[in-house]
Amino acid sequence: MSDDYPPLSSSTTGLRCACPRCGRGKLFHKVLETRNACDHCGLDFSRLDSQDGAAFFIIVLYSAMVIPLAVWLEFAVEPPFWVHVVVWVPVVIGGSIFLLRPLKAWMLAQQYKHNMFSEDASG
Numbered sequence: 001m002s003d004d005y006p007p008l009s010s011s012t013t014g015l016r017c018a019c020p021r022c023g024r025g026k027l028f029h030k031v032l033e034t035r036n037a038c039d040h041c042g043l044d045f046s047r048l049d050s051q052d053g054a055a056f057f058i059i060v061l062y063s064a065m066v067i068p069l070a071v072w073l074e075f076a077v078e079p080p081f082w083v084h085v086v087v088w089v090p091v092v093i094g095g096s097i098f099l100l101r102p103l104k105a106w107m108l109a110q111q112y113k114h115n116m117f118s119e120d121a122s123g
């Protein structure tokens with residue numbers, strides 16, 4: 001059945017958080033929870049699992065961007081502690097979720113593209 005669909009760019013489907021096979025169905029039904037299957041082509045998503053890969057890259061790369069900004073703010077402005085809380089908590093949580101969705105979708109698309117996902121495999 002996957003032969004009926006032309007190969008799609010995992011970057012494109014990842015950025016759109018779309019099904020890696022058809023590119024039309026939605027991959028997530030909550031913020032970061034994957035659907036059981038594609039609502040367009042019926043691809044079973046239950047065998048796709050990015051585990052903690054996306055979270056690891058977000059932690060490493062996003063913290064490398066945010067921590068220098070927090071240090072710069074501290075030394076440049078010397079704000080009270082509550083300013084750091086008000087600024088950086090939303091930046092860290094919101095930015096992580098914003099980046100985690102497409103990165104997780106890209107990793108799942110890579111699994112599908114490189115046949116690490118098999119409809120014939122058991123377990």
Ligand SMILES: [Zn+2]
Nearest residue numbers: 019022038041
């Ligand atoms: Zn689909």
